[in-house]
Amino acid sequence: MxxxxxxxxxxxxxxxxxxxxxxxxxxxxxxxxxxxxxxxxxxxxxxxxxxxxxxxxxxxxxxxxxxxxxxxxxxPVYSFPEYVYQVAKGKLRVAIAGSHGKTTITSMIMHVLQKAGKPFDYLVGAKLEGFAQSVQLSDAPVMLLEGDEYPASVLEKRPKIFFYHPQITLLSGIAWDHINVFPTYENYVSQFQTYLQNLDAGTTLVYNADDAEVVRVIADSGTHLKAIPYTMPQYRYEDGKALLKTDSGTEIPLAVFGRHNLLNLMGAKAICETLGVAADDFYEAIRDFGGASKRLEKAFETDRIIAFRDFAHAPSKLKATLDAVREAYPNRKLIALFELHTYSSLNQDFLEQYAGSMNAADEALVYFSSHALQLKRLEPLQPETVHAGFSRPDLKVFDEVGALQQQVAQLVAEATEPVCLLLMSSGTFEGTDWKSVVVNPA
Missing domain, CATH: 3.40.50 (Rossmann fold)
Structure with missing residues (x-):
C-alpha cells in the first residue's frame, strides 16, 4: 500500500x-x-x-x-487490485499467478525487460536490485503484475488476481496455502479454476507443464486459452554454480541456483518471448540475475560458513528450497532453520502438510513464537505437536529464541566440515542477527 x-x-x-x-x-x-x-x-x-x-x-x-x-x-472505494486495474486498464497487462515462484518469475522478467530497454510498469512483492521501488506507474505500454490469490479486501473477498484481467498470464504451480482463507485443498484449487475460466478466450497462458495439478486445472478450466507450456531445462553444477543449457546447446553460468529457480527461469523466458525478447537476448540478460530479496538470498559468507535467507513458508516452498541448497552444496553440512510464522504454518490442523519437507537437511530446527500465535488469535501450540507434523524423528523444535540461537551456535561450532546455514521464514526469528550468533558468538 x-x-x-x-x-x-x-x-x-x-x-x-x-x-x-x-x-x-x-x-x-x-x-x-x-x-x-x-x-x-x-x-x-x-x-x-x-x-x-x-x-x-x-x-x-x-x-x-x-x-x-x-x-x-x-x-468511490477500491481494493488495492481494483485500483491498480483502473490505472493499468489501458495497458498490456501481464499477470504472474500460482502458489509459488511468483516474485522470482516477476523479478526475472523485470530484470530482462530492463536490460532489453523495453519500457514497462510493474507491481512486485519484493525489493529487487536495480529497481528503486516495488510499484511503478507511468505511461509505459506494458504493466507486469505479481498477482496472488489472497483476498483483495474486507469488501471484496475474492482473490486479488481476479481483478487484473490480463491479456497474458502465467501459472507457476498449485500447492495448498492460506488455510485461514481457504479451509480445504479443493476450495484453494477452485480459485485457480475460476481465475482461468474468467479469462477472455485467446488469452495467452504460460504454464508449468511439470506440475500435474496445473495441467489438470488447465484441462478442466483453460481450454479456451492460448496455452504455452514450459518445463525444467537441462543443467549441471560446477563448484556450486548452476550451468544452464540453452536452446542452442551452449552452457551459461547463472547467479541463481536450484531446480525451482531454473524452472521459474523458463517461465520468465516464455513470458519475455511473448513480449518480443529473443531467446538469445534473454539468456544473455539473465546471467547476472541475483534473485529477489529473501529468495535464496545470500545473508553472509565466511571461510567455513555460507548462509542463505529465504521466504519459504509453505510446505512445497520449504522442500524446494532445501532440495536446491542440498543439490548445490552436497559436501557441506546443511543446517536448516524454519520459523512457523504464517497463519497456515501456525495452525495445528495444517502441520501434517509439512511431513518430509525438511528431510534434505543434516540438521533440521523449527521455531515458533507464542506471541505470534496470540497476534493471529490461534490456539497455543505444543512442541510435540510441531514435531509430529514434520515426521522427522531428529527434528529439534524451539519456542524460545535464545535456546534456538544457542543450539545453532553449538551445531556450527561442532561441525567438522564446511557449513551451509539456511534461514527460512516470512519473519525474522525475533530480529536475530545470525552472523553474530554463529561467527562471533559471545
Whole structure:
C-alpha cells in the first residue's frame, strides 16, 4: 500500500493515508516524501466528498471508521487490485499467478525487460536490485503484475488476481496455502479454476507443464486459452554454480541456483518471448540475475560458513528450497532453520502438510513464537505437536529464541566440515542477527 502511495505521489497525485501502525521500511519512505501521517489511527473527518477515491488495504476491518464514512458519503472505494486495474486498464497487462515462484518469475522478467530497454510498469512483492521501488506507474505500454490469490479486501473477498484481467498470464504451480482463507485443498484449487475460466478466450497462458495439478486445472478450466507450456531445462553444477543449457546447446553460468529457480527461469523466458525478447537476448540478460530479496538470498559468507535467507513458508516452498541448497552444496553440512510464522504454518490442523519437507537437511530446527500465535488469535501450540507434523524423528523444535540461537551456535561450532546455514521464514526469528550468533558468538 505504501509503495502504491509513493508511485501515485511520483505521478503527481495528491495522496494521504491512515493506519493504526506504520513500521519501516514504509515509515522512512513516507517520511522522506512528506507523506507520513502526523498521527497513527483512524480519522473519519479526513474523508470528504473532495476525495476522488479511497484505496482500501486488505487488513482494514469492515467497521473501520474511515471506510464507513466513505461509504456514507458515496466516495468511490477500491481494493488495492481494483485500483491498480483502473490505472493499468489501458495497458498490456501481464499477470504472474500460482502458489509459488511468483516474485522470482516477476523479478526475472523485470530484470530482462530492463536490460532489453523495453519500457514497462510493474507491481512486485519484493525489493529487487536495480529497481528503486516495488510499484511503478507511468505511461509505459506494458504493466507486469505479481498477482496472488489472497483476498483483495474486507469488501471484496475474492482473490486479488481476479481483478487484473490480463491479456497474458502465467501459472507457476498449485500447492495448498492460506488455510485461514481457504479451509480445504479443493476450495484453494477452485480459485485457480475460476481465475482461468474468467479469462477472455485467446488469452495467452504460460504454464508449468511439470506440475500435474496445473495441467489438470488447465484441462478442466483453460481450454479456451492460448496455452504455452514450459518445463525444467537441462543443467549441471560446477563448484556450486548452476550451468544452464540453452536452446542452442551452449552452457551459461547463472547467479541463481536450484531446480525451482531454473524452472521459474523458463517461465520468465516464455513470458519475455511473448513480449518480443529473443531467446538469445534473454539468456544473455539473465546471467547476472541475483534473485529477489529473501529468495535464496545470500545473508553472509565466511571461510567455513555460507548462509542463505529465504521466504519459504509453505510446505512445497520449504522442500524446494532445501532440495536446491542440498543439490548445490552436497559436501557441506546443511543446517536448516524454519520459523512457523504464517497463519497456515501456525495452525495445528495444517502441520501434517509439512511431513518430509525438511528431510534434505543434516540438521533440521523449527521455531515458533507464542506471541505470534496470540497476534493471529490461534490456539497455543505444543512442541510435540510441531514435531509430529514434520515426521522427522531428529527434528529439534524451539519456542524460545535464545535456546534456538544457542543450539545453532553449538551445531556450527561442532561441525567438522564446511557449513551451509539456511534461514527460512516470512519473519525474522525475533530480529536475530545470525552472523553474530554463529561467527562471533559471545
Amino acid at each position: 505504501h509503495q502504491l502511495a509513493l508511485a501515485l505521489h511520483r505521478d503527481g497525485f495528491q495522496v494521504t493515508g491512515s493506519d493504526d501502525a506504520i513500521h519501516d521500511p514504509a515509515r522512512t519512505a513516507l517520511l522522506q516524501t512528506g507523506m507520513l501521517p502526523d498521527k497513527v489511527g483512524w480519522f473519519p473527518e479526513k474523508i470528504t466528498t473532495d476525495l476522488d477515491a479511497v484505496v482500501l488495504g486488505m487488513h482494514a476491518k469492515g467497521d473501520n471508521p474511515e471506510l464507513q464514512r466513505a461509504q456514507e458519503l458515496g466516495v
